[in-house]
Amino acid sequence: MTNNPGPSGSMASNSGPTSPGDPGLSTSLLSLRGISKNFGAVQAVENINLDIPPGQVTALMGDNGAGKSVLIKTISGIWAPSSGQMFWKGQEVHIHTPRDSEHLGIATVYQDLALCDNLDIVQNMFLGHEKTKVGLLDEIKMELTTKQTLADLSVSTVKSVRQLVGSLSGGQRQAIAVARAVMRDSQLVIMDEPTAALGVSQTAQVLSLIKRLAERGIAVLVISHNLNDVFQVADRAAVMYLGSLVSSGPISNYDTSSAVELITTGESSRVPPTVVAS
C-alpha cells in the first residue's frame, strides 16, 4: 500500500474513465473502471480496471497487502470507492452499502465466513432474508428450500440441516456460505481465500463447488494464494501488485512461474501486459 503506483503504473493508466463503445462493458457482468480507494493518505488500491464475465471463474492473485481484500470490500459495498466507476451489465452503478451490492446480485463469502455458530444451517442460510407466514417464521418452507439448494449444489456431507453451524467442518461451512449466496440468486459470488484453512479432500470439494457455480452461469471471483487451486478452477486471472492491477486475462496466458513473477515483482517478461479495457 503505497502512493507509488509501482512499475505497473504506465500499464494501468492507459485506460482511464470509460469511453463510449468500451467493449468490456457489453460482455461483462461487472466492470471496474479506474477504481481507487484511499484511507487518508494511504492509497490502498489505485486505478483498477477489471472485467468479470458471467459463467467464468476469475482468480484474483497478489501478495499480502497487494490490495485484494480492499478491492473486494469495495465491490461488496463495505467501503465506497474514493474514485472510479463500476458497471453492472453495462449500466453504471453506485455501491455504498453491503445491501446495495446484494440487491444487484453480488454475494461475498468472506474469509471468516460471516456465519453464526449458534444458529443452525437453515437459520444461517436465511439470515436477514427469513420467509414468514402471517408474521411468523415459516420454518418448513425455509428448511425445504435449504435442502433443495444443498442438493442442487451436491453438498451431501452435512447430516442434518438443523445442525448448528458451529459443529460443521471448515469445508462444510464454506459450502453453506456459498449455498447461501446461490440461494439468493446471486449472479456474482466473491470468495476470499475459500480453501485457506482446508484439508486436501475438503479443498477438492470446495473447488468442485466453485466449478459448479460457474456451470450455472454464475460469475465467480476467487481470491487465492494457492496457485494449484487457481490453475485448477480459474478461467481467467488477475494479478495485483502494490495496489495496482498489473495483469489480467485468460488463464492460458499464465503458468505457475509467470504468475509467481507477477505476484512478487509486478511484472513478467513472458506475459503480455493485458489490460482489459484496451
Next chain:
Amino acid sequence: MGQVRKLWRGDSGMVPIVLGLAILVVYFQVRNSVFLSAGNVTNLFVQATVFILLGMAEIWLLLLGDIDLSVGYTMGVGAAITVILVDHQFHWPWYAAFAVTLLATTGIATLQGLIVIFFRLPSFIVTLAGLLFWEGMLINLVDHQGIGGSISNENKVLYNLVNGNFTTLFTWIFMVVVVLFMAQSMVRADQRRRASGLVTRARMVLVFKIGALAVAGIVLALLFNANRGTFIVLQGMPYAIPIDFAVLAAGSVILTKTKAGRYIYAIGGNSEAARRSGINVNRYRLLAFALTGLTTGIASLLYASRLGGISDNIDSSLVLYAVASAVIGGTSLFGGRGKMIHAVIGGIVIATIYNGMALISIGPATQYMAIALVLLAAVTIDSIARRGSTTN
C-alpha cells in the same frame, strides 16, 4: 450411553438443572414434610415470581451478550410509580397507573440502550450507572411521597396481583385450555413437518411430551385448588401464575417465531455476521433493551403487590437474582444461547432454596452461600455445554 453423553454435552439443555431441582425438593421434603404441602408450594411459586420475571427481563440482553445491571432498581422505580399513582392523593385507576409504569420502565431501559448504542459504551458500565441513578431516584420518589421511607398500597387490584386467587373452576379451565392449546400446536407442527416430508421425531416422543404436559397441568390445578387456609377456605390459582405464564409465552414466541427473535440470537452469536446479512444490528439491540424494560415493568407491578407498597430500601441483590435465574436455568452469559423458560426454572430453583432452607431453619447466611454454589455449578455446566453443543 449416547443419551448420557448427549445430556452431559448439554444437548438436552435443562436436564441437569431439573435433576438438581428434583434433588433439592426431595431433600427439603425429607427434612420437613411441610415443604410439598399445597400451601407451601403455592407460596413458593409466588416467591419465585419476581425472580422469574426479572430473569426473563435479563434474558433479552443476555442473548445479545449484553447485560442490564439496573433492572432491580428500575423495578423499584416502577413499583414506586404505580403505588404513588393509585394512592389516595392521585387516585388514578389501576389500569392507567399500570400503563404509565410499563411506559416508564420501558423508557428507562430504552434510554440506557440509546446511550450504550450511540456512545458505543459497554452495557455493563452504563447500566451500573443506571443502578446507582435509579436507586437515588427511588429514594427520592419514596421520601417525597411517603412517610418513614415507605408508601403502602391501598389499591385492591394491585394488592390482588399476588394475593388474589382465581376460583377453582377457572383454575381448571385455565389449565385445560393451556394444555390443549400446547398439545394442539405441537401436533400440528409435527403433522406439517410430516406432510412436507421433513425429518420428524418418533411419534412416541410427541405422545410422551403431551402426556407429561397433561400430568403437569393436572398436578398444578390440584395443588392450587387444595384448601391451604387454616381458619378460612383459601384455594385457587394465584393471579401471579398466569401473568408469569403469559410473559413466558409472549417472550418465547418472539424469540423463536419472529424475525426479531432470530436476529437477537444472530447478533448475540456473531454481530458482524448479522450486520453483513443486512440486519440493522442497532435497531434490534435497542428493541432488546426496550423489551427488558417492559418485562421489568411487569415485574414491578408484582413486586409492589407482594411488598404491599414500596420502600426506599429494597433488596440491592435483586439484579443479581435476575442474572442468576437466567444463568441457572441455562442461558449463557456470553450471548447467543438461552430461552425464556430458563428464567422460570432458575427462579424456581432460587425460591426453592430460600423457601426450603427457611423451613428447615437454616439462616440467610447459609442461604446465600447455597445459592452461590448453585450459580457456580450452573455456569460451569454452561461452559462445558458451550464446548460441545451440536444442535439447538
